[in-house]
Every structure is written in structure tokens, then in C-alpha cells.
Amino acid sequence: SQKIEQNSEALNIQEGKTATLTCNYTNYSPAYLQWYRQDPGRGPVFLLLIRENEKEKRKERLKVTFDTTLKQSLFHITASQPADSATYLCALVRGYNKLIFGAGTRLAVHP
Amino acid sequence: DGGITQSPKYLFRKEGQNVTLSCEQNLNHDAMYWYRQDPGQGLRLIYYSQIVNDFQKGDIAEGYSVSREKKESFPLTVTSAQKNPTAFYLCASSGAGGLTYEQYFGPGTRLTVT
Numbered sequence: 749s750q751k752i753e754q755n756s757e758a759l760n761i762q763e764g765k766t767a768t769l770t771c772n773y774t775n776y777s778p779a780y781l782q783w784y785r786q787d788p789g790r791g792p793v794f795l796l797l798i799r800e801n802e803k804e805k806r807k808e809r810l811k812v813t814f815d816t817t818l819k820q821s822l823f824h825i826t827a828s829q830p831a832d833s834a835t836y837l838c839a840l841v842r843g844y845n846k847l848i849f850g851a852g853t854r855l856a857v858h859p
Numbered sequence: 860d861g862g863i864t865q866s867p868k869y870l871f872r873k874e875g876q877n878v879t880l881s882c883e884q885n886l887n888h889d890a891m892y893w894y895r896q897d898p899g900q901g902l903r904l905i906y907y908s909q910i911v912n913d914f915q916k917g918d919i920a921e922g923y924s925v926s927r928e929k930k931e932s933f934p935l936t937v938t939s940a941q942k943n944p945t946a947f948y949l950c951a952s953s954g955a956g957g958l959t960y961e962q963y964f965g966p967g968t969r970l971t972v973t
Contacts, residue, residue, distance in 0.1 A: 752901065780960060791949050791964030841960045845890050845953055849901035
């Protein structure tokens with residue numbers, strides 16, 4: 749079955765540095781990959797989508813890469829701020845409008 | 860959370876009781892979804908509906924039931940057959956055929972069964 753792995757350990761970084769989160773997947777070749785942000789006790793919020801034929805996608809301080817050979821996506825937040833502290837979820841699109849989610853990686857940005 | 864409401868935010872029930880979680884959206888989306896989230900695990904799909912009066916089982920449908928009588932509403936019933944119902948439940952919607960497959964989530968309902 750399809751499997752998505754995200755680093756279960758929290759990522760702690762200093763304000764101003766670049767945060768890099770990893771999403772690895774197996775047994776699947778998704779056409780699309782998404783990233784969501786989730787704050788404690790709240791629903792996830794969509795951030796970015798990247799297609800299989802796109803190597804990189806940017807939105808403001810966010811950058812996502814998608815390597816279909818390695819079956820991996822990297823999510824970068826540049827010039828990180830304490831307000832970026834949250835859990836970030838990777839999701840693969842499967843079938844029509846259905847997603848498989850990873851467990852997420854918690855990011856803590858310290859002043 | 861915009862456009863999707865879930866109620867209540869916290870729900871407490873005794874074991875053996877059925878409970879219904881509400882989900883309403885005003886985004887005019889065709890597709891709606893129910894997920895369950897447990898600590899350390901990804902969101903798991905319970906049921907989804909692509910159109911009114913139609914719905915399909917997701918990966919963990921046992922012990923749950925849904926209905927889709929109106930486009931705006933997709934209530935989830937957690938029955939007494941669900942062996943481990945305590946969890947955070949999230950409802951989502953998306954525009955059918957959307958190019959991004961972006962899903963919009965509600966604020967969630969935390970259900971505790973004792």
C-alpha cells in the first residue's frame with residue numbers, strides 16, 4: 749500500500765534560518781503532491797501544490813521541490829519566523845480528489 | 860477554517876452511545892470528506908462524497924456512517940460499533956474537478972468516549 753514518511757521528530761531552528769522538511773513516499777507515483785500547515789487543535793490549511801512535471805514551486809518564503817526519481821519532496825521556509833511554528837503535512841493525490849496524508853513534522857522556530 | 864463549520868468543538872459521550880458530528884460548508888463544493896486524526900498519525904479517510912446522495916467508504920469506514928442529502932451538509936455518525944472512537948475528527952471539502960485538488964478543512968471536533 750502507499751506509504752508517506754515525514755520526520756516524526758520536531759525540527760527546532762533559530763529565527764531567520766531556513767527550515768527544510770522532508771516527505772518520502774513509497775509504492776506510488778503521484779501526479780501531484782501538496783503541503784499543508786496545521787496549528788494545534790485546528791484543521792490543516794493548504795499551502796502549495798506541485799505537479800510531477802515541476803521540479804520546484806515557490807510562494808513567498810516557501811519553496812517546494814519534487815523529485816519523482818527519489819520519491820521525495822522537500823519543503824523549505826526561508827527567513828523563518830516564530831509565527832511559522834506549526835506542524836507541516838505532506839499529502840499525495842490519489843485517484844480523483846482523494847489524498848493520503850503523512851503524519852506531519854512539527855517545526856519550532858525560536859527567537 | 861473559512862467556509863466550513865463543524866460542531867461542536869468538543870464532544871463527550873459514554874461508551875455504547877451513537878453520536879453525530881456536524882459538518883456544513885458554504886463554498887459550493889461538490890466533494891466532502893471526513894478524516895480522523897490520532898496523535899502521531901496522518902489524517903485517515905473515513906468517508907467521502909463526490910456529489911449529493913452519493914458517498915463511498917474510505918480507508919477506515921467500519922463503525923461509522925454518513926449521509927449526503929444536501930450539498931452543504933455531510934454529517935458523520937460514530938456508532939457504538941467503532942472500537943476506538945476517541946479522536947480528532949476533521950471535515951473537508953473540495954471543488955470537484957479542481958486542478959489543485961486543494962481541500963478546505965473545518966476546525967475539527969474532538970470526541971472523547973469514556
